[in-house]
Amino acid sequence: MTTSPNSAAKKAQEALGLRLRSLRLDVGLTARELASATGWHFTRISKIENGVQRPTDADIRTWCAACAADGEVGDLIAQMRSIESMYMEFRHRTRTGMKQLMRSPVPLYERTAQFRIYEHNVIPGLFQTAGYIRAMLPFWFTFLGVRNDLDESVAARLERQSVLYDGAKTFSVVLEEACLRTPLGDTDTLRGQLDRLLSIMSLPNVSLGIIPSMTVRDVIGSAGFWIFDDTLVKLETPTASIEVAQPHEIDLYATMFDHLRSWAVYGRDARGLIIRVQGELG
The missing domain is CATH 1.10.260.40 (lambda repressor-like DNA-binding domains)
Structure with a gap:
């Protein structure tokens, strides 16, 4: 083959x-x-x-x-x-609309106990508000040449957030400050999204850290990545979802995640950073 x-x-x-x-x-x-x-x-x-x-x-x-x-x-x-x-092309998976793409990770989410998530420029899908999702999806319908099923896609993306409320699952999340400042939609959309982050931080199974933009460090993440237990890493490019299943590579991503996490602020400091960005929105 x-x-x-x-x-x-x-x-x-x-x-x-x-x-x-x-x-x-x-x-x-x-x-x-x-x-x-x-x-x-x-x-x-x-x-x-x-x-x-x-x-x-x-x-x-x-x-x-x-x-x-x-x-x-x-x-x-x-x-x-x-x-x-390695490459599951989005175009193949979205022939009937984006809704199927939104639903495809659900089985993986259901069988995963520990999520480790790093994003460098966008709020993770599990934390996105309906308004934020609506602001970001329209471009992809045109870019990928798929049927516009916006309402169904937004609903499907919101439905998969139910895993956040499963107490048997843990979510360790590291965001770059840039994620808080990416203006998808209007000011109200971003303000609402930041409110959602503040709410998510109160969940006992969620650890949310933010790396301040002026942090002095020796490396930056070149792409966002999600680690599912110790069995799979997923990254997304504009046209494909990349899956990494080799144990030694998963270990490398885990090491990178720990390295990035060491620069993040948590708790009161993270909340203060989010609130400061909200204040700058006017």
Whole structure:
């Protein structure tokens, strides 16, 4: 099974091939020797190592067994599966309107116990007001060329916020101050959104931190990301949702989240920052 040469998943597939090649070289096997050990034709070895052919779960297990690397199986399989689901194109998922896209994360939200969320320029969807959602969605109907089902989409997005009130779930959220200042809609829309944030902060299962814009630090988040338990990371681009399922990459995102969180202010300081921004709105 191959991928489109124009797909970003192609690069990920090539990276997987390089990892498998390294396992072979680590034990001093030639491609022909590995082919002999696995019962495959040697050209199949070459195709997998060069990212031309994607291996199956069974292929990875066989490869690792031949290279005495059974401990790598889980991580390699997760890497392979992340390639398959890395890019779920919005256009494909929104053919009948945006409502389906709004509903698609619900099963993931329902099975997740710990949410870790970082956003650098927008309020997270779980905290958005109806007015804020209405201000941001119209552009995407045109941009993605999908049917305008604004009312249904707003309702669907609001419905998924019910997970906030499940006491068995925790939400650790870090926002850049820029999120508070992005003027989606008019002044009243943003003021209402900031009121909503103040209300959300009172929930016992929500920890909301804000990184002040003038904080001196050694790194900034280049993109927003959500970590679902320790099993999945999701990022969104203008045209696709990217899923990361490799354990070592999830660990890296968790480390980045902890690093960003260390600069955030919480509690009274965070409330004071939100209220100050509200005051600047007039």
